[in-house]
Amino acid sequence: MENLDEVLKKHKLTMDEYKNILSILGREPNMLEMGIFSSMWSEHCSYKSSKKYLRGFPTSAPWVIQGPGENAGVIDVGDGMAAVFKMESHNHPSFIEPYQGAATGVGGILRDVFTMGARPVANMNSLRFGNITNNDKISKHQRYLVRGVVAGIGDYGNCMGVPTVGGETFFDESYNGNILVNAFTLGLAKTDEIFYGRAEGIGNPVIYVGSKTGRDGLGGAVMASDSFTEENKSLRPTVQVGDPFAEKLLLEACLELFKKDYIVGIQDMGAAGLTSSSFEMAGRSGSGMKMYLDKVPAREPNMQPFEFMLSESQERMLICAKKGYEDKVLDIFRKWDLDAEVIGEVTDTGNMELFWHGERVANMPVQPVGEQAPVYDRPVKEPEYLAKIKNTSLYDFQKIDNQEAFEKLFCSVEVVDKSWIFEQYDSMVQTNTVKAPGSLDASVIRIKENGKALAMSSDCNPRYNYIDPFKGAAAAVVESGRNVAMSGARPLAITDCLNYGNPENPEVMWQFAQGCYGIKEACAKLNTPVVSGNVSLYNETNKIGVFPTPAIVMVGLNDDANKTLPSSFQKEGSSVYLIGDTKSDFGGSLYMKELFGKVEGSLSEIDYEKELKLWNLVIEANKDGLLSCAKDVNVGGIAIALAKMVAVSGKGIDANVELNDKRDIFSESFSRAIVEVVDGNAFEAKARDIGINVTKIGTVGSNMLKINDISMAVDSVKKIYFTRFKEVVEQDI
Amino acid sequence: MKVAVAVFPGTNCEMDTKYAFEKLGQEAVLVFHKEEKLPQGTDLVVLPGGFSYGDYLRSAAIAKFSPIMKAVIEFANNGGYVLGICNGFQMLLEAHLLPGAMKRNQNVHFVSKYQHLKVIDNNNQFLRKLSNNDIINIPIAHGEGNYFIDKNGLKELYINNQVLLKYCDENGNTDNPNGSIDEIACICNKNKNVFGLMPHPERAMETLLGSEDGVKMLQGFIK
Numbered sequence: 001m002e003n004l005d006e007v008l009k010k011h012k013l014t015m016d017e018y019k020n021i022l023s024i025l026g027r028e029p030n031m032l033e034m035g036i037f038s039s040m041w042s043e044h045c046s047y048k049s050s051k052k053y054l055r056g057f058p059t060s061a062p063w064v065i066q067g068p069g070e071n072a073g074v075i076d077v078g079d080g081m082a083a084v085f086k087m088e089s090h091n092h093p094s095f096i097e098p099y100q101g102a103a104t105g106v107g108g109i110l111r112d113v114f115t116m117g118a119r120p121v122a123n124m125n126s127l128r129f130g131n132i133t134n135n136d137k138i139s140k141h142q143r144y145l146v147r148g149v150v151a152g153i154g155d156y157g158n159c160m161g162v163p164t165v166g167g168e169t170f171f172d173e174s175y176n177g178n179i180l181v182n183a184f185t186l187g188l189a190k191t192d193e194i195f196y197g198r199a200e201g202i203g204n205p206v207i208y209v210g211s212k213t214g215r216d217g218l219g220g221a222v223m224a225s226d227s228f229t230e231e232n233k234s235l236r237p238t239v240q241v242g243d244p245f246a247e248k249l250l251l252e253a254c255l256e257l258f259k260k261d262y263i264v265g266i267q268d269m270g271a272a273g274l275t276s277s278s279f280e281m282a283g284r285s286g287s288g289m290k291m292y293l294d295k296v297p298a299r300e301p302n303m304q305p306f307e308f309m310l311s312e313s314q315e316r317m318l319i320c321a322k323k324g325y326e327d328k329v330l331d332i333f334r335k336w337d338l339d340a341e342v343i344g345e346v347t348d349t350g351n352m353e354l355f356w357h358g359e360r361v362a363n364m365p366v367q368p369v370g371e372q373a374p375v376y377d378r379p380v381k382e383p384e385y386l387a388k389i390k391n392t393s394l395y396d397f398q399k400i401d402n403q404e405a406f407e408k409l410f411c412s413v414e415v416v417d418k419s420w421i422f423e424q425y426d427s428m429v430q431t432n433t434v435k436a437p438g439s440l441d442a443s444v445i446r447i448k449e450n451g452k453a454l455a456m457s458s459d460c461n462p463r464y465n466y467i468d469p470f471k472g473a474a475a476a477v478v479e480s481g482r483n484v485a486m487s488g489a490r491p492l493a494i495t496d497c498l499n500y501g502n503p504e505n506p507e508v509m510w511q512f513a514q515g516c517y518g519i520k521e522a523c524a525k526l527n528t529p530v531v532s533g534n535v536s537l538y539n540e541t542n543k544i545g546v547f548p549t550p551a552i553v554m555v556g557l558n559d560d561a562n563k564t565l566p567s568s569f570q571k572e573g574s575s576v577y578l579i580g581d582t583k584s585d586f587g588g589s590l591y592m593k594e595l596f597g598k599v600e601g602s603l604s605e606i607d608y609e610k611e612l613k614l615w616n617l618v619i620e621a622n623k624d625g626l627l628s629c630a631k632d633v634n635v636g637g638i639a640i641a642l643a644k645m646v647a648v649s650g651k652g653i654d655a656n657v658e659l660n661d662k663r664d665i666f667s668e669s670f671s672r673a674i675v676e677v678v679d680g681n682a683f684e685a686k687a688r689d690i691g692i693n694v695t696k697i698g699t700v701g702s703n704m705l706k707i708n709d710i711s712m713a714v715d716s717v718k719k720i721y722f723t724r725f726k727e728v729v730e731q732d733i
Numbered sequence: 734m735k736v737a738v739a740v741f742p743g744t745n746c747e748m749d750t751k752y753a754f755e756k757l758g759q760e761a762v763l764v765f766h767k768e769e770k771l772p773q774g775t776d777l778v779v780l781p782g783g784f785s786y787g788d789y790l791r792s793a794a795i796a797k798f799s800p801i802m803k804a805v806i807e808f809a810n811n812g813g814y815v816l817g818i819c820n821g822f823q824m825l826l827e828a829h830l831l832p833g834a835m836k837r838n839q840n841v842h843f844v845s846k847y848q849h850l851k852v853i854d855n856n857n858q859f860l861r862k863l864s865n866n867d868i869i870n871i872p873i874a875h876g877e878g879n880y881f882i883d884k885n886g887l888k889e890l891y892i893n894n895q896v897l898l899k900y901c902d903e904n905g906n907t908d909n910p911n912g913s914i915d916e917i918a919c920i921c922n923k924n925k926n927v928f929g930l931m932p933h934p935e936r937a938m939e940t941l942l943g944s945e946d947g948v949k950m951l952q953g954f955i956k
Contacts, residue, residue, distance in 0.1 A: 154843050158874070159784040161745025245743050245787025337742065419846070426845045426874040428936050429782075431749045436943075446941065448752070562941060 001028055011038035017374055024368045032354070032362045035306045037369065039272035040279060043537055046373040049503035050535040053516035057530040058523045063492055064531055071112045071197055071267060073531025074189075075493050077557050079450035082194060084118035085186040087126070087458075087497040087553050089536035093239040094181040098148025102181050103156040103242040107314050109183045110160060111268035114251050115317060117195040117258045118187025121430055122445050123157045125167040125183050126458045126497065126551040130176030133413060133728055138176050143729055145179055146421075152242075153183070154424040159244035160251065163433055164425035166443030168458045168551075171413050172599075174466070177541025182497040182534075182551045184458060188447065193258060197267035197277070199320035199346050200285035204264055206278070206344035207326065209253070209333045210316035211246045214299035217273070217312025246315040246338070253336040254317065260332075262325040269316040275309045277318040278344075279352060283370040290353045291344035293361075305356045320346060380513055381506035389467060392600035394586050394663060400595055402639075402662060406710045409636050409666065410643055410717075412594050416724040417647070434564045440631055440648055441483040442554075446561035453561035457483035457554055461635065462547035463588035463599045469511040471603040472588070473518030473550040475670065478611055479634055480554035481526055485615035486630040486673060488565040488622040489556035494523060496533040496552050501545020503537045511548040512537070519550060525608035528554060547599075563622060568649035569700045570628040575680050576655060576698045578638065579614055579687070580672030584664050590636045591666040604670065611671045613692040618673060620690070626683045633672040638697075639665045639707050641674055646705045647721035652714045655698030655707045665708055676700060734955050736761040737775040739805065739821075741796045746782035746818065746935065753935035754779075757951060766799040777814045777954050778805050780821025782874070782933060792835060792877045793823035802828060814858060814954055815927045819875055822929035831922055831929045832890070833882035839912025843876040847943060848910055850918050850932060851901045854894045857925045862949040868905050869946035871937035878911040878931040880920075887914065895920050898930060 001007060008018055011034055021029055021037050029037065043049060059067035065082055066074035072086035090105025106123065113120050127149060130142040157164045162185070199206060217240035257263065265285075267277045274296070282289045293308045321329045326342050333340035347353070352369075354362040409415065422437035434453060435444035442457040459480040465472030481491040498515060501508040523530055539546045558564060569576075586592055587601030618630050633641045642653050657665060677683045680696065687694040698707075705712045736754045740747045740763050747763055754761040762772055771778065786795035796802065802824070809815045809830050817825040825831040838844060852860055852867040863869070882890065890896050898919035902908035909916045911931070919930035934947030 151842075158843060158845075158876075159743065159745075159787065161783060243787070245784065245789065248743055248745065248784070248787075423846050424843045426843070428845065428872045428874060428933070428942070429745060429749065431752060431936050431938070431942060434941060564941075 007034065012042065013038055017041060020372060024365060024372060030362065032306045032309065033364055035310055036275050036362065036364065039275050039310055040369050041373050045272050045276055047535055048374045049376050049378055049537060050512065051375050052377055053513050056516065056520045058520065059529050059531065061527060061529050064529055065191065067529065067531050068533060071115050073493065073495060074116065074194060075531060076191060077447065077454065078452060080191050081447060081449055082189050082191045083186055083454060083555060084113050084116045084189055085184065085495055085555055086112050086532035087182055087184040087495045087551065088112065088534040089497050089499060090181045090183060091179065091499060091536050091539055094149055095179050097239040098145045099152040100239055100241050102149040102152035104240045104314055105181055105183045106153050106156040107242045107244065107247050108270050109185045110162065110247065111270065113185045113187040114254055115195065115197065115266050115268045116189065117193050118189035119255060120162045120185050120187040121432060122186045122456065123162050123164040123184065124443065124456060124458050124553065125153055127167065127169045128175045128180035128462065128549060129171050130179065131173050132171050140732055142176065143732060146729055149181055150421050150424055156242055156244045158426040160248050161429050163427050163429050164422065165427055165433055165445060166437045166458065169418055169421065170462060172462060172547060174547040177544060178539045178546050180499045180539065180546065180549055184495065184553050186454065186456060186555065195258060195266050197281050198265035198285045199281035199289060200287050201264055201346055202348045204323050204346045205321050205326050205342045206289060206291060206346065207319040207321050207329055207340060208296055208316065208343045209319060209340040210250050210338055211243060211313060212297040212299040212339055213308055213311050214313045215303065215307055215311060216240050218307060218310055240312045240314050242314050249336040249338055250315050250317065253333050253338055257329065257332050262321055262329050264320040264322060266317055266319045269318060271312065273310060273312050274318065279366055279369055281318060281320060282352065282366045286350065286367065288347035288349035288351045288366060289344055290347055290355065292355045294357050295341050295343045297339040297341055305354065305361050378503055378509045379506040380510040382510055383507035389600035390602045392598065394584065397596050402665060402709050405591065405595060405666060406639055409590055409594050409640060410720055411724055412590060413725060413728055414590065415636060415640055417721050418725055419722065420726045420729055434561060435487060440567035440644055441486045444487050444564050451561055453489060453558040453564050455484045455487040455489035455556045455558060458551060459483060460549055460551045461588065462549045463593060464603055465515065465548040465550065466599055467588045467601060468603045469514035469548045470518040471606060472548065473515035474522035474606055476550055476552040477519055477522035477526065478606060478670065479632065480552045481528060481615065482632045482673065484554045484556035485618050486565065486567055486632055487558065488563050488619055489558035490619055491526065491528050491554050491556040491615065493529050493531045494552050494554050496530060496550055498533065498535045499539055499546060499549040499551065500537055501540040508545055515548055515550045526612065565622050565627060566629045567631040568629055568645045569651040569676055572651055572700050572702055574628060574700045575677045575696055576653065576700060577675050577677050577683065578657065578672065578695045578697045579617060579675060579692060581669065581693055582638065582659060582664055582667055582672065583669050584661055585667045585669040589668045606670055610692060613690050614671050614673060617687055617690050617692055618675065621683055621686050626677060626679050626686065627675050628678055629676040631674050633674060634668060637666040637668055639710060642707055643705060643717055645674065646714055647717050650714060650718060652701030652704045653698055653707065654701045657697045657708060662708060734759045734776045735772065735774050736777045736779060737764045737771050738779045738781055739764050739766065739801055741766045741785035741799055743785045743787050744781055744783035750779050750781045750935045753938050753951060756938055757955065759955060764801060766801045769800045769804060771804050771808055777816065778808055780817040780824050782819030782821060785820055785824065793820055793827045796824045797828045806830065809927050812924065812926050817929040818933055818935065819931055822931055823877065825927060825929045830927045831920060832886050833880055835877050836879040836881050837877050838879050844910050845874040848873045848932060849901050849903050849908065850898045851905050853896050853899055856894060857897065857921055859928045859950060859953045860897055861953045868901065868903065870944050871932045871934055871946050873910060873932045875931055878913065880913040880917050882914060890920060893923050895923065897921055
């Protein structure tokens with residue numbers, strides 16, 4: 001091939017990979033085939049750097065119907081119903097073009113879920129931005145990104161009629177050059193009506209449905225597999241443009257189709273578009289496929305084969321139908337005014353054959369393209385910074401009065417209410433939302449079909465992951481589970497979105513490996529397998545990587561939706577208990593970050609047994625009607641947890657917590673929760689039975705927040721909590 | 734009672750609306766926009782919330798050309814009860830079954846939250862189970878709910894008792910979530926058989942979800 005070096009560079013392929021291509025094909029590839037290899041073997045599609053570590057995840061349990069490897073994971077939620085869910089990143093596109101990047105992220109994850117036969121019933125999102133508080137160029141740009149991303153997520157999800165029921169946001173300088181936008185969707189399906197991304201049965205037609213193919217998003221998967229530099233900031237053409245209206249029609253048409261017995265398999269066209277959907281569908285069942293690219297509905301004239309194969313135009317699906325049912329399938333999509341064409345068929349050759357006006361323009365074996373995708377064992381090295389920060393403790397800093405510390409911490413954009421964000425999302429459509437955004441801890445929806453409730457929580461503390469990538473990742477699993485348990489639901493399974501920097505940097509690769517080991521350990525110990533997930537690497541700009549950010553969404557089940565436990569105070573005069581033990585844990589704490597500008601120190605061991613006892617105590621005590629609210633304790637410690645409960649309920653607290661060091665009121669020790677108790681004696685007895693420490697720390701009050709030496713009027717607590725974020729994010733408007 | 738719930742491409746509250754009426758023991762049927770007739774024996778037509786035709790061009794601007802809308806207009810002109818919720822309210826304005834127009838929310842953002850409303854006039858089928866000055870709390874979720882009508886039109890609305898609900902806070906004081914003129918949330922036509930409101934009564938049917946203040950509203954239509 002002429003100019004081989006240049007061609008390989010453009011396709012982001014190495015010489016070794018090219019040699020592998022030559023041996024797979026037994027000849028030189030043409031440019032269309034090169035484009036296909038480039039996409040299929042991109043980091044985004046092939047997981048080539050991460051695969052080695054993902055293999056160790058626990059993925060099975062009696063309630064798991066489908067683990068990783070399909071479009072989304074599936075768990076049994078009883079009475080013939082299944083929950084289908086997954087989380088995915090859209091980081092790079094959202095940084096380049098926040099509105100469309102975030103919108104199409106939501107669109108993509110929705111398709112991943114409804115392609116499996118499920119109606120999407122809940123969306124969440126996990127967002128990380130840079131510093132948004134300062135009056136400088138960086139913060140100003142970050143505020144613009146916040147506004148764009150939130151509007152994009154809202155407009156897409158709202159139009160789809162899928163409630164956005166919760167999520168998390170985090171702000172830190174490490175994301176100044178690379179924001180993270182992770183979108184989660186959960187759908188409900190009948191267990192015997194789940195569809196998979198498979199193309200099999202010789203002669204069965206391959207049908208293209210949805211929007212027409214345009215030139216947008218060309219090479220998006222390859223773009224998302226690279227770092228940002230000064231040179232590639234102008235990548236807008238690689239960002240797709242979303243049309244939620246088309247997707248809504250596609251959803252309704254697909255759900256109508258799923259009620260019939262017309263199809264073999266279906267898959268959405270996400271990253272790498274028609275290429276990945278066709279190769280994956282054929283690959284899963286060892287089939288071959290012929291596709292006639294001139295039959296693909298085109299948005300504009302003169303499009304070329306490689307553009308059809310690599311476009312990432314949104315709102316499209318590929319279907320393998322049963323022979324003879326073509327017209328019935330087409331009728332459904334045309335009823336919904338969507339394009340639908342038979343573009344190919346399943347063959348027994350094991351090859352993907354692509355035709356263009358009668359001429360065969362590509363012929364590649366399907367299995368090797370997927371299975372012989374490179375798997376890297378990239379070098380790893382413990383980052384040098386860790387040794388420098390691990391011994392930092394509170395004693396390295398001046399003492400600050402608790403009242404002053406509280407006032408600073410409670411103003412942090414990380415802590416305060418985010419209604420400015422979630423009020424832009426329709427959180428109540430579908431009339432199932434029991435615990436809406438802003439009600440603290442997990443979000444909860446009821447299942448109309450069986451009266452149960454699904455709780456879900458998205459969590460990850462990037463500061464913990466920076467100072468200890470292993471325990472930080474494990475802690476994210478633990479915290480998401482704890483949040484779910486606080487609603488009275490039993491945690492069942494997770495989906496993850498692993499956002500890290502450049503894997504070619506051994507220190508980043510080490511962080512990633514440690515993160516995977518941490519998730520593996522936590523999921524195994526807590527018996528909450530990983531059922532789906534996504535990896536996003538190369539989150540760096542000009543060689544500065546983001547904090548390691550393994551975002552975890554835990555999903556749990558409560559047998560009775562009516563027994564969903566709130567997370568803020570219910571009744572004046574009730575007793576308030578702390579479950580668990582408080583030590584001086586300030587590694588990666590909000591306290592250290594907000595007061596001293598440091599993300600340093602180390603994390604204590606995670607005691608999984610104690611964590612499970614905590615979950616059991618809350619779940620069991622709630623079943624017995626002993627509790628009226630429960631909230632976990634994490635960032636900012638007991639003081640911030642109680643202050644949030646006060647703000648949301650509008651009720652005061654009078655608490656006295658015994659501590660070794662009075663600053664420990666802000667300590668972030670693991671495995672703790674605060675509960676409002678109806679029957680103290682019965683609750684204490686239950687705690688003794690289960691074997692976990694509980695301490696009565698106070699009572700729900702009226703108009704004052706009093707926690708040891710901290711005090712503030714409830715009205716002031718509410719004012720700060722509910723107005724601060726808007727003040728910050730709208731300061732330029 | 735038989736309720737016909739119209740489904741346009743992009744409608745997304747049809748199932749919630751059907752579920753709400755069924756909860757009240759009524760028959761509710763979905764009617765696809767390509768139909769030209771309403772089901773035999775329809776007592777109430779509901780135009781539900783959503784983003785009909787993606788709300789491209791302007792909210793609800795295209796829905797009025799759907800075949801089913803001709804039947805709905807005829808039904809309304811013959812005195813049949815029609816309730817437009819959110820996007821359905823916008824359709825009724827676009828179809829001139831109700832006076833006035835809708836603008837983008839004053840702060841430009843979509844807004845989704847619980848919102849208190851004050852009953853201004855209960856002398857109509859929709860709100861007859863409530864009392865004047867009652868304060869209710871039900872969800873709103875819209876980007877274009879900023880109702881506008883000119884001075885004369887507004888005067889007429891008041892003279893004919895067509896202003897039915899206003900946005901307020903929990904104590905009944907002014908609290909306007911979208912910039913709507915005179916905080917208007919719900920109006921009806923002169924004949925009091927066509928009703929439009931931005932809030933979602935069908936989302937306020939159960940205390941489990943936060944409010945059952947919508948029950949009395951929808952019950953008003955049940956004979």
